[in-house]
Amino acid sequence: MKNPTTTERTSDRELAVTRTFNAPARIVFEAWTRPELLKRWWSPKSFGITFVSCEADARTGGRYRFVFSHPAAPQPMEFFGRYLEVTPHSRLVWTNEESGDAGQVTTVTFEEKGGQTRVVMRDLYRSKEALDAAIASGSTGGTGETFEQLDELLGGGSVGA
Amino acid sequence: MVQYSRAHLDASFAALSDATRRGVLEQLGRAEASITDLAGKFHMTLTGMKKHVGVLEHAGLVTTRKVGRVRTCRLGPRSLAEETAWIEGYRQLWAARFDELDEIVEELKQKEKHR
Numbered sequence: 001m002k003n004p005t006t007t008e009r010t011s012d013r014e015l016a017v018t019r020t021f022n023a024p025a026r027i028v029f030e031a032w033t034r035p036e037l038l039k040r041w042w043s044p045k046s047f048g049i050t051f052v053s054c055e056a057d058a059r060t061g062g063r064y065r066f067v068f069s070h071p072a073a074p075q076p077m078e079f080f081g082r083y084l085e086v087t088p089h090s091r092l093v094w095t096n097e098e099s100g101d102a103g104q105v106t107t108v109t110f111e112e113k114g115g116q117t118r119v120v121m122r123d124l125y126r127s128k129e130a131l132d133a134a135i136a137s138g139s140t141g142g143t144g145e146t147f148e149q150l151d152e153l154l155g156g157g158s159v160g161a
Numbered sequence: 162m163v164q165y166s167r168a169h170l171d172a173s174f175a176a177l178s179d180a181t182r183r184g185v186l187e188q189l190g191r192a193e194a195s196i197t198d199l200a201g202k203f204h205m206t207l208t209g210m211k212k213h214v215g216v217l218e219h220a221g222l223v224t225t226r227k228v229g230r231v232r233t234c235r236l237g238p239r240s241l242a243e244e245t246a247w248i249e250g251y252r253q254l255w256a257a258r259f260d261e262l263d264e265i266v267e268e269l270k271q272k273e274k275h276r
Binding site for chain 2: 001002004005006007008009015017019021022027028030031032037040041042045046047089121135
């Protein structure tokens with residue numbers, strides 16, 4: 001059985017995603033920091049997203065650049081930034097610079113307990129307004145069927161992948 | 162600060178799983194309406210419509226107010242519903258990623274065993 005993924009707006013300007021993996025932290029950490037592995041899971045098939053390129057120099061100060069394509073997007077989508085902290089098997093911090101300097105900072109922590117690893121990913125926005133704006137523009141949202149359905153019902157704006 | 166708990170999301174998506182309730186939301190998106198109006202439009206009894214509106218209200222998708230004998234319904238705070246949808250979409254994206262990550266983690270575990 002798959003472990004549940006939970007999402008929560010933990011404060012005015014922070015969003016957290018939590019998931020437990022049935023493996024030690026060093027293994028999970030490896031899958032987050034080696035580009036050839038990252039590439040295999042970061043663009044889920046069920047979402048129709050494919051990697052055009054995936055560069056990740058997972059060292060403190062190193063940079064990353066992910067380029068994706070999606071059938072509904074006329075242009076490839078680019079995401080890039082810098083690793084502010086890479087502490088093996090326990091912590092990753094990176095910036096998100098594709099929309100300028102005011103992007104959110106992502107912190108991922110890996111906590112191992114009894115052979116399992118709890119991963120918590122936190123996106124900290126500069127302000128409440130910045131997170132509200134990201135939500136309003138749908139910049140990071142997925143395209144689940146339920147989601148589209150709700151969006152359509154509400155006559156909402158675009159919700160990109 | 163409103164917390165978007167799983168229970169809250171579950172309530173929203175359960176509310177939307179029903180065609181009548183989706184119709185009611187569409188209707189209320191155009192104009193507010195009384196329970197009696199809605200019951201008439203959807204060819205339902207008052208009791209039946211009250212139940213549907215109750216589910217939508219519980220999920221925060223609709224608000225109602227009673228003036229005299231008439232209970233009027235309108236869409237709930239739009240931002241809340243939007244945010245709920247967005248966070249659920251975000252969760253679905255990460256759940257899909259993590260399900261694929263599970264497979265890679267499993268593969269790495271196997272490799273380590275055979276080293």
